[in-house]
Amino acid sequence: MRAWKQCGAAVALCAALGAANAQLLIGQTAGFTGQVAAGVKETSDGAKLYLDSVNAKGGVNGQKIEVVALDDKFDPKLAADNARKLIEENNVLALFLNRGTPHTEAIIPLLDKHGVPLVAPSTGAMVLHQPVRKYVFNVRATYQREAEKAMTHLASMGISRIGVVYADDSFGADGLAGAQKGLVAAKITPVLQEKFDRAKPEFTPIAAKLAKADAQAVLIIASGSAVVDANNAIRAAGSAAQIVTLSNNASAGFVKSLGANARGVIVTQVYPNERAVTYPMVKEAQELARAKGLGDISPAMLEGFAAAKVLVEGLKRAGPKPTREKVQVALESLRKFDLGGLEVTYGPDDHTGLGFADLSIVGTDGKFRR
Incomplete structure (x- = not known):
């Protein structure tokens, strides 16, 4: 089973396919085209690395995960419309790895209305950290x-x-x-x-x-x-x-x-060096990428990989019959959850997750150097 299904305008068809093929349906809206397309592709590829590996082992509690991905062209209004479709028509358990600050702000009213958790928005906006947004679970520094x-x-x-x-x-x-x-x-x-x-x-x-x-x-x-x-x-x-x-x-x-x-x-x-194999998470991502013939991983891929690990842990803790509410409660219960060298902790008063921050410089070979 594919862990990822990117859908365009044919949301109804996508919903039907999801209902037929996936037991744990997760929604994503992001700029797969437009000015952030390169980064969105890499974060999604990184997440897919981990989700594919989980599904290959039978999924979570015997159920496989599928992500329904919609392109919002990096437009906040379209992001909100996509989120509404994913929540109300596709009936996803959670939203995942969207991109952009105003885009996330546009989605929050829908999260609050329907009680849908959003895991790992790809933005470090302080507005998503303070005050704490009940349904937003960040997996990166501000x-x-x-x-x-x-x-x-x-x-x-x-x-x-x-x-x-x-x-x-x-x-x-x-x-x-x-x-x-x-x-x-x-x-x-x-x-x-x-x-x-x-x-x-x-x-x-x-x-x-x-x-x-x-x-x-x-x-x-x-x-x-x-x-x-x-x-x-x-x-x-x-x-x-x-x-x-x-x-x-x-x-x-x-x-x-x-x-x-x-x-x-x-x-x-906001993550360790993508070549620092002293971090078990980095080593794991590298090995999975090599097994798929993808070559080197990038920082953006590592962000998606970490995001997927948090999502999967939340689904595991939600039990064999997960609901949106159970996933939200499960995520908030995470305490010192080890991603592989980095720990994620949430609570009612803290949905930041990670605080790691570093600097890199692009070298002559076009790669990030620390």
Whole structure:
């Protein structure tokens, strides 16, 4: 049985197939096309690695898992519509591994209305951590923690002329708050702090301002192709500023899209080095990837892999006849659950899960180096 079924507009058909073939139906809405497609594919591939291995051994409590995946094209309104279809028409037990901050915010009212848990939204927005969202179970550190760490790292290198460029949405504002914490701690005033239209970004004027300000480094808080376009514009403007971005861009596909401008880009990370086999989770993911002939794993794949481990544990603890409520209660019961070198803990007052944060830099070989 396939662990993943990506559906387009034919939701009714997809629902019928799911009912016929899957006993544990999980829903996913994410930007399989559009500016975050590369990262979404890799996180989904990483999750599929683990779910396939579980299904090959008989599934969970004798029942196999199937993910019904819908493409929201990275549009928050479409994400909410997809979530409604998955919950009300497909009757999924839980939602899983969606992508984007405003997208997750658009889904939350549906989670609350129907009592549906959301496992591992692929976003580190603080709004999903504080206050605690009853049905949202994060499996990664916050963007604020990442951005703050990036700023303190730059300051420790003697870099003081720092610019911050961010999308004009909740994700951009969230990352900016973390960057400001780091800048204040380092007693640095940014040489430029500029937002751009998420829907219609125009980076040429911003790049000119960065070049004029002689910025030594710039944190770009944006997704996928927007960061690529900003990077290209900055280089075209003659600026040699160090480019820094957050872990939502920690995918091999993102590096590839940077092309000749990839080398030296700093990307924050929320999981251990994908080659650090001292972590049992990393070793397990590598072995499963090799067995499927997939080659190297990426940080984005590792995020999906970890997310799938948390989902499966929640399903196991929900028992042989799981309901949405049982899955939610089971997830909240996790205490020091070992992913393989990293522990996840939830409780009524804490749905963060993990706090790991690190930095990486893209090397000459196009791979992330720690």
